[in-house]
Amino acid sequence: MVKKYTKFIFFLFLIILISSVSYAKPHKQLSDYNFFKDIKNQIPRDETVPYKIANPLFSDYSYKFRFVHMPLNTAAEYSYNNVFNFPIGTTIIKTFAYPIDERDLDKGFQLLETRLLIKNKNGWEPLSYIWNNEQTNAFLKYTGHTFNVSWISNNGQEKYVRYRAPNVNQCKTCHEINNKIQPIGPKGRNMNINFVYPSGEANQIDFWHDRKLLNNIPTPLKRNPAIWDDAKYGINERARSYLDANCAHCHQKGASASNSGFYLNIDENNSSILGIYKTPVAAGRGSGGLKYIIDPGNPADSILLYRMLSTDPGVMMPELSRNLQHEEAIPLIREWISQLK
Amino acid sequence: MKINKKIIYFMVIIFISNFSYGKIIIEPGPNAYDRIQEALILAEPYENIHLSSGYYEIEDGLSLDIDNVTLSGDGLDKTILSFKNQKSGAEGLLVTSNGVTLSDFAVEDTIGDAIVVKKANGIRFLRVRVEWTDGPKSSNGAYGLYPVESKDVLIDSCIAIGASDAGIYVGQSERIKVINSEAKFNVAGIEIENSYFAEVTNNIAHHNTGGILIFDLPNLPQQGGHDILVKNNKVLNNDTPNFAPEGNIVGKTPNGTGIMVMANEKVILEENYISGNATAGILVVSYLDEYEDDNYNPLPNKIFIRNNQLNNNGFEVDKVRAEPIALLTKNKAPEIIWDGVTSFPEWIGLSKQQRLILGPNKTKDRKTDMINLNLMTYALLPWFHKTKEDYDDYIGEGISLTEVNFKTKW
Structure with missing residues (x-):
């Protein structure tokens, strides 16, 4: 009985052995x-x-x-x-x-x-x-x-x-x-x-x-969007570049904050989706008692700025990889919101 | 080919061990975060990570991204993950994989949400407790159990206490059962938001600001909430003053709300026991804030209410958050309240919709009363405004819902 299946079992064993070894393990150092x-x-x-x-x-x-x-x-x-x-x-x-x-x-x-x-x-x-x-x-x-x-x-x-x-x-x-x-x-x-x-x-x-x-690089190369800290660009362009780089990896369709319906990728143009007069959904105390994500003209009443200013892990944005304020970016976003209508 | 029997046995053992699902046991002690998180990252599908009873102090957010893993403890009062000294991570535990089971443990005092589950196909919470142990405070995290953008959500025999938004919150999800659970001292006890096909049955929601909320909100990837059954729940003495941080939609929940339905379609509220809620037993409303979203329908439709026991609700209406109710009702608000907002063609009588449908309901010592606040007319033709309070005008043929059948096999 055992003999009859010997070859089969041996074969299976080989497969398992090979498959368990063939996982590429990452290097330790x-x-x-x-x-x-x-x-x-x-x-x-x-x-x-x-x-x-x-x-x-x-x-x-x-x-x-x-x-x-x-x-x-x-x-x-x-x-x-x-x-x-x-x-x-x-x-x-x-x-x-x-x-x-x-x-x-x-x-x-x-x-x-x-x-x-x-x-x-x-x-x-x-x-x-x-x-x-x-x-x-x-x-x-x-x-x-x-x-x-x-x-x-x-x-x-x-x-x-x-x-x-x-x-x-x-x-x-x-x-x-x-x-x-x-x-x-x-x-x-x-x-x-x-x-x-x-x-x-x-x-x-x-x-x-x-x-x-x-x-397949294009010739000539297409211009960059604004560099966020380069004063030769306009405030709007610089702010949008900053928000794209610092927020849009989560705040875009299909990414981890997709459920917020609040997207900051550089090609988003719908003002509600960009947070203008948009009320928070699941922000909890992250809202800071404010009504809108962006209250145009009123940076102090905008949740976006409030969460950039915070260093409380339950409030701050981004949620990860930040424990300090980004002091150079805060004036930019403040000015951008002041200019919005 | 000649092979010794012993070698064959050896092979068979290896074969079996390759396929048997392991159980990893973790004990309380130092470096709890590292030990639990490492197990969660290195887990194989179908593995069980078991946290022995005891108190685990965790400083960072935990997360699980392997399918079909079970994370279990020895009981919701025995295995306790405490985040009292949490330094980073926006939530206590984040699950982003499919078919996961969480059972028999507690998550306490997280700095943000307690347990978040995102985009899962299949998630079970069994006998899990989430709690902010200092009682209701606006500095508590927003959500207790928080599955979002998920399908096949089962929350069974869980407890949620002290959330500054909702204790049990299911958002933008599909096929949901919240059963045999308890929510207390939250702003919202149980909230189903922008979701399809949900059953909320046999729960107790008490001492929250609002017991059970069925909401639909604009500007979200999934909206148009529908097919929600709320049955056989006890919704009692929701008497905690609203402590939500301002700006959040639940901050508008009136103090003492029993069951509140906003802008959903096809909802059945039946056989609930609703008592001791100061503003309203059952409140059916439209979304009245400004919004910019062409795809959003702010009006509730086909809300069927029958065979509930409604006693002693509406005895002290929240004058701030439920101003129209306070203005338009006398000493005591009726047990069932509808804001009466409709589409314009309905208002001028060109079309008819059964937005509110009443079956028989019971109230101690008297007939159950209701009011249609008729806010449309109040806003547009205030001189002609009258509330409508004839219960029989809303009696109609009921609706039926599709039963929730999970596709996930855990």
């Missing part, structure tokens, strides 16, 4: 990926390309070092409004750090965490590596980590923050749209700016294209 020539100073190898984005998310004044690593001889597809379509095997790398003294960056940085988004057959997988105290390497951690950080800011002030590296699920809160995890930053309208490479300064999109990392 950041250094195992070999992205960097000098991991401590965040100097990438030639195949790992550094970049920055025009309108980044505010994360408690942390500095972010961004890189992308694509498999050899592959390229991403350009898109203006959406994230580039990266080939399978791409890793997007982002290290969060605080300068020791912002007035003199040569004094170095305290590295906190390095987040990876790895694109495999099933989509993007988020991972977070936490730096050790010796600053020699970072280690995979699923549950996030709390750092108490202090640094000296631009104006010589000593600043302090309880910095919270998110857990893997929290990554999805911001990165998931229509049940798919997506990068947020590298889209055409965020990438059309210059970067200082070791070989000299160049436009990022041209640079990627010249190195055959990016296909």
Whole structure:
């Protein structure tokens, strides 16, 4: 009886054995990926390309070092409004750090965490590596980590923050749209700016294209929307760029705050959906006793500004990755709401 | 091929162990957040994460994103997750996966909402307690049990206490059962908002500001709430003054509201025991705030009310939040109140809709009374305004609802 099924059972066993081994397990240490020539100073190898984005998310004044690593001889597809379509095997790398003294960056940085988004057959997988105290390497951690950080800011002030590296699920809160995890930053309208490479300064999109990392770029390149802190643009454009970068990853259709019906993506034009004279739905005490998300002309009566000002986790927006006020953005949003009619 | 019997047994054991669903047991102690969160992230589908009885102090928001996981405790008074010192995270526990069961534990004193479930196909709350332990305060979190944009929602034998918005809140969802549960000292006890096909049965809603609210609001991705059954609930002594932070829609709930239906279609309220609610036993209203949304219908329609026991409601109408009722009723408001707002063609008599349908209802020692406040006329032709109080004018043929059948198999 047993003999009769021997082959079958053996075969099954093999399948199970193979299938349980073939799960690609992420590396335990950041250094195992070999992205960097000098991991401590965040100097990438030639195949790992550094970049920055025009309108980044505010994360408690942390500095972010961004890189992308694509498999050899592959390229991403350009898109203006959406994230580039990266080939399978791409890793997007982002290290969060605080300068020791912002007035003199040569004094170095305290590295906190390095987040990876790895694109495999099933989509993007988020991972977070936490730096050790010796600053020699970072280690995979699923549950996030709390750092108490202090640094000296631009104006010589000593600043302090309880910095919270998110857990893997929290990554999805911001990165998931229509049940798919997506990068947020590298889209055409965020990438059309210059970067200082070791070989000299160049436009990022041209640079990627010249190195055959990016296909189908338009000529000439389409203009960027406003850069939020660049005074040469108008207040409305700057505010909309800021809100797009800091809110719209959740506040858009299909994203985690979709149930609010309050969307701030840069291409939204319906004034109710943008929050103008819109009453809150499930804000709870996040409403601050105010009637409208945006009360045009009255920033002090607008929930949007109230929640930007707050640092109470039950009130503040964004919900994650912020513990401090963004002091430079608050006047912009205040002025924008004052100008609205 | 010759293989030893022992090797075959070994293989069979490996085979079985690969498919048997594990149970992970967590004990109270230091680093509770890390240990629970790690289990929630590394869980396999169909696994059970069990929290042994005890007190867990959690400083950050927990979250679960693996399908078909069960998170259980030893009882809603035994396994307690306390968020008293919560430092980050907008809620206590966030679930974003399908087919999850939460059972037999309590979540206390979260800084924001207690348990949020988003976009789940299938979510069960069994014998779960959510509570703000300092009693009703506007600094309490907004929602207790808060499934939203979900399908197949079961809330059975749960308790919600002290929420500054709604204790049990189901929003923009479909196929819902809220049964055998208790809500007290919340602004809204149980609220079903912008949802389709819900049964709210055998619950107790007492000492809230409003007991059971069935709402539909504009400018939301899902609206047009319909097919809601509210049956056999006890809605008693909802006497907590409204403590919602201003600006929220529930902040408008009058003190002492029993059951309130706003702008829904096809709702049956039957066999409820409604007593001791100062403003109204049953209140049927339209959405009267300004809004900009062409797809939204602000009027209630086909609200069928029968076989309820209504005693001693409307004895002290909230003059601020229910000003028209206070103005248009004398010493005591009737047990059933409708604002009487209709479409314009109905108002001038060109069309007819059965917005409010009454069956027989019972009141101790007298006939159940009702009032149509006729607010349309009050606003447009105040000189001709009269309320309508003839119960028999609203007696009509009832409606029937489709039974809620879950598609999820837990």
